[in-house]
Amino acid sequence: MGVLRKTLNWYARLSPKHGASAPPFSHVVQIGDPTLRTVSHTVPIEKIKGEVVQNVIKKLQDVLFRYGSVGMSAPQIGINLRIFAMRHTAEQIASVQPEVAKMKGMSVVPYTVFVNPVLKVIDYQKVIHTEGCESVRSFAADVARYRAVEVSGWNAEGEPQSQVYTGWPARIVQHEIDHLDGKLYTDIMDRKTLHCTCWDEVNLSKGKVAIPFAPESV
Numbered sequence: 076m077g078v079l080r081k082t083l084n085w086y087a088r089l090s091p092k093h094g095a096s097a098p099p100f101s102h103v104v105q106i107g108d109p110t111l112r113t114v115s116h117t118v119p120i121e122k123i124k125g126e127v128v129q130n131v132i133k134k135l136q137d138v139l140f141r142y143g144s145v146g147m148s149a150p151q152i153g154i155n156l157r158i159f160a161m162r163h164t165a166e167q168i169a170s171v172q173p174e175v176a177k178m179k180g181m182s183v184v185p186y187t188v189f190v191n192p193v194l195k196v197i198d199y200q201k202v203i204h205t206e207g208c209e210s211v212r213s214f215a216a217d218v219a220r221y222r223a224v225e226v227s228g229w230n231a232e233g234e235p236q237s238q239v240y241t242g243w244p245a246r247i248v249q250h251e252i253d254h255l256d257g258k259l260y261t262d263i264m265d266r267k268t269l270h271c272t273c274w275d276e277v278n279l280s281k282g283k284v285a286i287p288f289a290p291e292s293v
């Protein structure tokens with residue numbers, strides 16, 4: 076922790092409520108936050124279209140887009156409700172080498188919200204790929220996930236919805252539903268593969284690198 080960051084943290088603590096805003100946050104909480112270890116509550120169906128839940132869904136979308144992520148769960152913005160949002164755009168997939176995108180089974184997923192999702196495994200074969208999490212910032216590790224799953228639940232309009240996902244989208248939904256159960260990928264990762272995603276930058280800059288934390292897209 077640098078002097079500047081220490082000073083900024085000190086200023087933050089001087090402001091009311093330690094500078095913290097009330098959830099749903101506009102930032103992503105980090106590993107260590109008790110919210111990430113809490114089993115989230117089921118959303119009463121009749122409340123989905125209500126102001127409180129709609130506000131959480133709107134904030135989830137804002138943060139998902141601003142962080143440039145493919146998935147985001149309500150606990151990650153400080154709310155222990157069983158809601159997640161996902162999307163994988165053609166632009167996001169194009170930023171990955173084509174052979175890698177193919178190997179990982181990536182495909183375009185339109186913006187989708189699931190409320191009270193229930194997972195059913197369609198293909199019990201597990202696939203191992205490197206996975207990261209916005210709540211475990213600047214780290215990644217190998218994680219085994221089922222190849223195909225079906226997710227059933229409700230959409231943001233409170234209508235029932237069900238969808239089968241295969242490959243990378245199946246990984247996204249398993250990761251997000253784990254969040255709703257208070258689990259992180261670090262619980263099931265191959266521990267020897269855990270790595271700092273900018274470890275080579277650290278060497279190239281002789282240690283003078285600021286590990287990115289703020290959203291890259293802002």
Ligand SMILES: [Zn+2]
Pocket residue numbers: 207208209210250254
């Ligand atoms: Zn995550």
